[in-house]
Each structure stands twice: as C-alpha cells, then as structure tokens.
Amino acid sequence: MRKVFSLLSYSFPNNRLSSSSQRGGGSRSVASDYALSALLHSSCNTCYGSRNIARNIISIPIHESKRSSSRTTLLVHQRRNSSNSKLISGDSVSLNTSSCKLLSRSSSSRVHSPKKSVNPIICEFHDFHKTSPVINASYRESEACAYWSGSEIKSALKQNNFCCDKHSSSTLDCFLLAGNFPFVQKTRRKYCVLLKGFQQQQRRYYQSRMGDTGKKRVCIVGSGNWGSAIAKIVGDNVVKHSGVFADTVKMYVFEEMVNGRKLTEIINQDHENVKYLPGHKLPANIIAVPDVLDTAKDADILIFVLPHQFIKHTCKPLVGNMKPGAFGLSLIKGFDVAEGGGIELISSIINKTLNIPCNVLMGANLAGEIADGNFSETTIGARDTEQGRLLHKLIQTDDFRVVVVKDVETVELCGALKNVVAVGAGFIDGLQLGDNTKAAVIRLGLMEMVRFTQEFFNKDTEISTFLESCGVADLITTCYGGRNRKVSEAFVKTGKPFEELEKEMLNGQRLQGPMTAAEVNFMLKSRGLEDKFPLFTAVHRISTNVLKPMQLIDAIRNHPEHISSLANAKI
Numbered sequence: 001m002r003k004v005f006s007l008l009s010y011s012f013p014n015n016r017l018s019s020s021s022q023r024g025g026g027s028r029s030v031a032s033d034y035a036l037s038a039l040l041h042s043s044c045n046t047c048y049g050s051r052n053i054a055r056n057i058i059s060i061p062i063h064e065s066k067r068s069s070s071r072t073t074l075l076v077h078q079r080r081n082s083s084n085s086k087l088i089s090g091d092s093v094s095l096n097t098s099s100c101k102l103l104s105r106s107s108s109s110r111v112h113s114p115k116k117s118v119n120p121i122i123c124e125f126h127d128f129h130k131t132s133p134v135i136n137a138s139y140r141e142s143e144a145c146a147y148w149s150g151s152e153i154k155s156a157l158k159q160n161n162f163c164c165d166k167h168s169s170s171t172l173d174c175f176l177l178a179g180n181f182p183f184v185q186k187t188r189r190k191y192c193v194l195l196k197g198f199q200q201q202q203r204r205y206y207q208s209r210m211g212d213t214g215k216k217r218v219c220i221v222g223s224g225n226w227g228s229a230i231a232k233i234v235g236d237n238v239v240k241h242s243g244v245f246a247d248t249v250k251m252y253v254f255e256e257m258v259n260g261r262k263l264t265e266i267i268n269q270d271h272e273n274v275k276y277l278p279g280h281k282l283p284a285n286i287i288a289v290p291d292v293l294d295t296a297k298d299a300d301i302l303i304f305v306l307p308h309q310f311i312k313h314t315c316k317p318l319v320g321n322m323k324p325g326a327f328g329l330s331l332i333k334g335f336d337v338a339e340g341g342g343i344e345l346i347s348s349i350i351n352k353t354l355n356i357p358c359n360v361l362m363g364a365n366l367a368g369e370i371a372d373g374n375f376s377e378t379t380i381g382a383r384d385t386e387q388g389r390l391l392h393k394l395i396q397t398d399d400f401r402v403v404v405v406k407d408v409e410t411v412e413l414c415g416a417l418k419n420v421v422a423v424g425a426g427f428i429d430g431l432q433l434g435d436n437t438k439a440a441v442i443r444l445g446l447m448e449m450v451r452f453t454q455e456f457f458n459k460d461t462e463i464s465t466f467l468e469s470c471g472v473a474d475l476i477t478t479c480y481g482g483r484n485r486k487v488s489e490a491f492v493k494t495g496k497p498f499e500e501l502e503k504e505m506l507n508g509q510r511l512q513g514p515m516t517a518a519e520v521n522f523m524l525k526s527r528g529l530e531d532k533f534p535l536f537t538a539v540h541r542i543s544t545n546v547l548k549p550m551q552l553i554d555a556i557r558n559h560p561e562h563i564s565s566l567a568n569a570k571i
C-alpha cells in the first residue's frame with residue numbers, strides 16, 4: 001500500500017541545530033542537500049514513526065549567517081489515503097538542540113540510495129511560518145527541483161546559488177513534484193518527493209491530483225497608469241486562454257493610502273485603481289498584493305511595469321526567489337546607469353538581478369487609450385520563440401495587436417530613447433514654434449535613436465524594427481499625447497523645475513524623459529560623443545537649466561544629419 005506522509009512544520013526559527021549538525025558531521029553542505037536527503041530518508045524508511053521523521057527533518061543544516069535560537073517543534077501527521085485531504089492522525093514532537101540526535105554526513109549519505117523495492121511515497125511539507133530561513137532554504141530548493149530530471153534539478157539549484165557537490169548530486173537523483181492543493185492556504189506550500197523510477201504516467205496522475213496542471217501563472221510587478229491598463233488586458237486574457245494560464249493574476253501594488261483606504265484594499269474590493277487609472281474597472285481576477293515577494297515567487301511569467309527608477313529596489317526581495325523556468329516581460333522605458341560607466345538596459349538589470357530571461361514590450365501605447373479599448377499596436381521583443389508565443393497569447397486582443405520580433409535590444413532602446421525626443425518635442429510646443437519644427441525634432445530624434453543603438457548596443461540593428469510600433473509609432477504618440485511632452489511644454493511656459501511640475505500635474509505618475517536624458521548623457525559624455533548627438537545633449541542641458549529652451553534650435557541647426565547628407569549629395 002502506498003504510504004503518504006504529511007509533515008506539518010511549525011516554528012522553525014532556530015538554526016543552532018544546523019550548526020551542531022555541521023559540527024557533528026564535519027560537513028560544509030547546504031540546506032538543500034540535507035533537506036532533500038531528510039525527505040528521502042523519511043520516504044524510504046520502513047519505520048514511519050513520527051520521531052524518526054522529525055529527526056531527519058531537523059538535520060537540515062542552514063547557512064552560518066542564518067542561525068539563531070534553539071527550539072523546534074514539529075507536528076507530524078500521518079495518513080493512509082492520499083486522496084483524503086483531511087489529516088486523520090497526528091503527533092507532535094518538540095525538540096531542542098541538546099536533545100536532538102543529528103544525522104552526520106555519513107549516516108545521511110546512506111539514505112541517498114533508496115531501495116528499488118520501496119513504493120513511491122509522497123511527503124507533503126507545509127509551512128506555517130513562511131519567514132523562517134530554514135523553511136525558505138529548503139523551499140527554495142524544493143521549488144528549484146519542481147520538475148523531473150536530475151540535470152534540470154542540478155541546474156536549477158545552481159541558478160539558486162545552492163552548491164551542487166558530489167554529495168548533493170547523488171541526493172538529487174530523484175524526481176520532485178511541487179504544487180498547491182486547493183485546501184492549502186496562501187502562505188502554506190507543499191512539496192512532494194517522488195522516488196527515482198516513478199513512471200511518467202504516475203507522475204502525471206499526481207501532478208493533476210495535486211492541482212498542478214502546468215498552467216502558467218502570471219504576475220504583474222507594478223500598478224501605475226500603464227501597469228493598471230495592462231492588467232485589464234492580462235486579466236481578461238488569462239481567462240480567455242484558461243487552458244494555458246492560471247486564472248488569477250497577482251499585481252504588486254506599492255502601498256499607499258488613498259482617501260483613508262489602502263490602495264490594495266480599494267483595488268481588491270472595488271476593482272478599480274482609483275489613483276492611477278480612474279474610471280476603468282479591473283477584472284476581478286487581478287489581485288492587488290502589497291508585498292512584491294508574495295506577488296512574484298510563484299509566477300512563471302513576470303510582467304515588470306514600474307517607473308524605471310524603482311526597478312532595482314523593487315527587485316531586491318525577489319533575488320534568489322524566482323520559480324525555475326520563470327521569465328520576464330519588461331514594459332519599462334528607461335535605462336540604468338552602470339556602475340563601471342555607461343548605461344544598462346532595464347531588461348538586462350532584471351536578467352542579471354533575478355537570473356531570469358527578460359523579454360520586452362514597447363509600443364505606441366498611451367495607457368488611457370489602451371484602457372478605453374481603442375485600437376492600437378505594440379511590439380514584443382523575444383529571443384525565445386516559445387516565450388514569444390506565450391506572450392503573444394497573453395497580451396494580444398482584437399484591439400491590441402502584437403508583433404513579435406527578435407531584435408530585443410532595439411525594441412527596448414526605442415522605448416527608452418523616444419522619451420528623450422518627446423521632451424524635446426514638448427519644449428518646441430512650449431516655445432510655440434509650430435508643427436514643422438516639431439516634425440524636424442521628431443525626425444532628428446529618430447536618427448539619433450538609430451545612431452545611438454548602432455553605436456552602443458547593436459551595430460547590425462534592423463532598421464525595420466524602428467518601423468514597428470515600438471519605433472516611429474511610439475515616437476509620434478508620445479511627442480503628441482504623452483506626459484513627457486505635456487510636462488516639458490509646461491517646463492518652458494512656467495520655468496518651474498520638472499520635479500515640481502511632476503507633482504503638480506501627474507498625481508503620482510512619473511516622468512521618464514528627463515531622467516533618461518541624463519542617463520543617455522552620462523553615456524555620451526563618458527565616450528566624448530555629445531557633439532554627435534546634439535538633440536539628446538541639448539534636451540539634457542535644457543532640462544538641467546544649463547541651456548535656455550530656445551538654444552535647442554541652435555543645437556540642431558548644424559545637426560550631423562544635415563552635414564553628412566551634404567557630404568553625400570552630388571551637387
């Protein structure tokens with residue numbers, strides 16, 4: 001008969017156990033290693049006594065830095081029928097460091113080779129104390145080991161910075177399955193160890209029984225003007241494609257009080273982001289969450305849509321906590337100043353910080369118009385065909401048409417750089433110089449965008465990418481209807497600084513243009529190339545009051561574009 005364990009762990013704040021374990025065993029192993037061996041041991045052990053299980057579990061060692069006090073309580077439940085979600089028997093074991101008999105490395109390594117004759121056994125591991133480092137450490141590993149092959153497990157472990165020495169590789173030669181049971185509350189999780197040799201069919205059976213249907217879970221990191229508009233689309237689309245995507249979408253909300261209520265509460269109860277996208281109902285399956293880790297830790301697809309200045313600190317709690325196989329989609333327009341000089345793409349920051357691939361979505365997409373359902377287009381940059389296909393499904397609607405291209409960097413550069421041009425266009429509006437001058441600024445801006453992309457990122461960039469929605473179309477829409485244009489016009493007309501105008505005019509929404517102009521200038525200056533990009537340079541200098549707005553015209557009067565065309569002309 002198949003035996004099923006359920007280990008309910010409660011209160012795991014202490015890790016002195018680990019230190020004893022490491023001293024006892026003389027081993028430098030990591031939590032993941034022992035967590036798994038302990039689970040395997042419980043699985044293989046013919047003696048299913050609770051103390052035995054408890055002893056194995058508390059042998060999990062933890063990284064030095066996370067050790068603290070001394071007390072552990074394990075509640076161990078056993079049940080006979082796996083299909084019965086209610087626990088039918090229980091035991092409670094309370095142990096402290098001194099009374100605890102710990103497994104040494106050699107004794108634990110013995111359990112790494114389960115007997116072939118042992119029936120598959122499922123260990124369910126519930127967490128009631130999600131902040132505990134012990135649990136987190138073993139969880140992370142369990143998450144990393146969610147799917148099937150030993151080599152995948154090992155590579156996922158590496159990604160999560162767990163060391164994979166010889167010892168752990170034998171431990172890892174097993175299959176693991178992770179999933180959420182419907183009866184398990186949000187903060188609890190469950191992990192199953194299936195012994196090596198478990199047949200594909202049986203795996204599928206358990207996978208479906210556990211509610212892990214392989215559907216992609218989507219989350220949105222950000223909930224501003226664009227974040228909320230894209231939530232409308234994504235919320236509807238995951239339901240429309242319910243065979244592919246899980247039907248709830250968590251959305252990270254930077255918590256704030258609006259009219260005496262928390263914004264998360266307003267969104268979850270009234271289904272409207274009254275501050276950043278008023279007048280538009282969000283689908284009820286969009287769940288506002290104030291904690292970014294809670295939002296993103298279970299997600300397969302993460303949509304990043306924050307003002308670019310907030311991306312680094314928002315990602316911090318997510319480091320090392322990504323689900324294996326997860327990937328990102330950045331809707332963020334801007335750059336980051338690189339530590340060693342130069343600038344970095346936001347998708348690259350996400351990729352490096354979280355160790356996940358990151359695609360991009362950029363286009364002529366004024367959020368309010370998308371939320372109104374007016375027809376528009378967008379561009380997704382995706383290197384991986386499968387990810388591109390999934391993202392296309394997730395984003396496209398009858399009135400929001402998606403083109404997927406592989407020229408990812410150029411797509412993102414277009415989105416960031418057009419905001420600098422839009423600031424220039426706003427200056428022209430403020431100076432009331434008319435549409436011809438503004439068209440010249442837009443055209444010269446486009447030429448600088450192409451040149452900048454070729455000079456610093458991809459000399460073989462496809463010009464066709466600039467003709468997608470992310471290029472010319474976004475440039476036009478932002479230079480006519482965007483916030484950057486509007487506030488830059490006011491900058492010229494009022495003489496007030498951008499920070500003040502942003503507060504006065506945008507009700508918490510953020511400008512990206514002036515900051516991006518500074519980031520671009522940082523790059524140009526460090527390479528001695530300011531003269532080759534007179535429009536970008538003048539926009540930055542005017543934004544920082546080094547030049548007067550009217551000097552924009554002087555800066556572009558002798559633009560390299562005019563000079564090079566003269567050199568090539570046959571006159």
Ligand SMILES: NC(=O)C1=CN([C@@H]2O[C@H](COP(=O)(O)OP(=O)(O)OC[C@H]3O[C@@H](n4cnc5c(N)ncnc54)[C@H](O)[C@@H]3O)[C@@H](O)[C@H]2O)C=CC1
Nearest residue numbers: 223224225226227254305306307310332333366367509510
């Ligand atoms: N709004 C639009 O029409 C479009 C915006 N974008 C881009 O999408 C990105 C996000 O823009 P929006 O959603 O419009 O944002 P937004 O301009 O509405 O920004 C406000 C958001 O920033 C959050 N926030 C404020 N302080 C924060 C902090 N310290 N940490 C984290 N979050 C904080 C606010 O809670 C709010 O969600 C930007 O890069 C923008 O250029 C792209 C296309 C269209």
Ligand SMILES: O=C(CO)COP(=O)(O)O
Nearest residue numbers: 363364365366482483484
């Ligand atoms: O990127 C945008 C439209 O595609 C929005 O531009 P603004 O930030 O200038 O409103």
